Amino acid sequence: MxxxxxxxxxxxxxxxxxxxxxxxxxxxxxYPKGERMTAEHWKNRTRNECPWTTAWMDSIYRNHCVKDTFLIMPSGYKAHAIYLYAPKATDKTAVVVHGYKVRAEGMLHIAYLYNHDLGYNVLLPDLYGHGQSEGDHIQMGWQDRWDVIRWAEVANNVFRASRYSSTKQVIHGISMGAATTMAVAGEKTPDYVEFFVEDCGYTSxxxxxxxxxxxxxxxxxxxxxxxxxxxxxxxxxxxxxEAQQIKQVERSTKPMLFIHGDDDTYVPYSMLRPLYEAKRHGRKAIFIAKGSAHAMAYRDHHKEYTEKVKEFVGE
Structure with a gap:
């Protein structure tokens, strides 16, 4: 018994x-599809949190500068991204990666930084299960690394002007997008991917x-x-x-800028130093956003943030 x-x-x-x-x-x-916030929600949020981007945002949408592109990923799902060309022809391109339960339009403030302030072409993908991309769950930036590498290839094809043999790219992500960026950095990437910027990403x-x-x-x-x-x-x-972003950073060899708000408790600020110290190969830099909570570094310090990024990718 x-x-x-x-x-x-x-x-x-x-x-x-x-x-x-x-x-x-x-x-x-x-992340059921019915729960996904609309593009308008994220555009309005950007206008409210980063009002200096409003005129630019209104202009690019009014003049139909924002384009949609779709492709079938090797894993078989239909993926979506939006993109816009630089004001003047250039080989400089940014692939900007959103965070957890966000979507491409939720990164328009970073698109502003690269497109308006630095004169870059910009491509903003919807990660698996987000925005207009198909998918039945959130991959936390791990399996997403392969898709972002594919999007970098698409960006190279889209923005490569006739006078350039290839683009010169930076991959910039926030939160889960930063985790994706670090995961990408640990893989072998094409020569046209030159820089990585991770903003408040997690160690694993x-x-x-x-x-x-x-x-x-x-x-x-x-x-x-x-x-x-x-x-x-x-x-x-x-x-x-297995989803160890910090291990990917250890493997990375290309330049990486690490950003984190020192008041972040969602992805704890304490994760920044181990990630920074894990990068032993290639150039690196760090920017600590004083008093900023999670994913708010650009909103709170946009001028300093922009200068730090400009300095880093300009070297």
């Missing part, structure tokens, strides 16, 4: 843990989720992180513990 009771309790615990893991996976990576998906699990639910990492990571592997083909 005791054996059956013990076995029954064990089965109940396994089922409960599986149920909790399934809930946490859906909670963290689920595991670290970020473990912190949020403790912050939001008051729970330790073990065992729920382990089982949820395993379930992610079974459902989506990747796990939390």
């Amino acid at each position: 005791k054996v059956w009771i013990t076995l029954g309790v064990a089965v109940m615990l396994v089922l409960a843990l599986y149920g909790a893991s399934s809930y946490m996976l859906d909670y963290s990576l689920g 998906v595991w670290d970020e989720f473990a912190g949020q699990l403790k912050e939001e639910f008051g729970l330790p990492s073990f065992p729920l992180m382990n089982t949820t990571s395993w379930l992610c592997q079974q459902r989506y083909g990747w796990s939390f513990d």
Whole structure:
């Protein structure tokens, strides 16, 4: 009898843990299409938070400068991006990557920095499961790295003027977009990808989720992180513990600028220093946005932020 009771309790615990893991996976990576904020929502938010971009935004949309492009990724899903040409012909191009549950239009303030202030061409992709791109879950910037490399190729083809053999690109991401940028930096990238800018990215998906699990639910990492990571592997083909942005930074060789607000608690400011120190190959620089919360460095310090980026990509 005791054996059956013990076995029954064990089965109940396994089922409960599986149920909790399934809930946490859906909670963290689920993003039903009906929940996605519209392009207008993000354009209006940019106008409110960064009012100096308003005239430029109104102009590029009024004059139909913002173009849509779609492609089928090697994994088989339909992906979308928006792009705009520089005011004057140039080989300089920025691929600007959005964050968690955002979309391409949510990065128009950074597009302003590159297009209006620095005279770059800009391409802004919708990552898997975001905006107008297909997808059934959020990839936290890990599997997205392959798509961004493909988008960099598209940007090179779109913006390569007849006088240039190729573009000179910077990949710039914020939050999950920064995690994507760092993940890309650890892979072999074409010569036309020259710089990386990561703004408030996390050291790893595991670290970020473990912190949020403790912050939001008051729970330790073990065992729920382990089982949820395993379930992610079974459902989506990747796990939390393999998604190590910091390991990608260690492997990177091209220049990288690290940005973080020192009042960031969502992706803790404490993650900045380990990431910066992990980069042992190639040029690097750091910009600490004093008093800025998560993803607010540009809003709070846009002039200094712009100068830091301009200086870094201009070297």
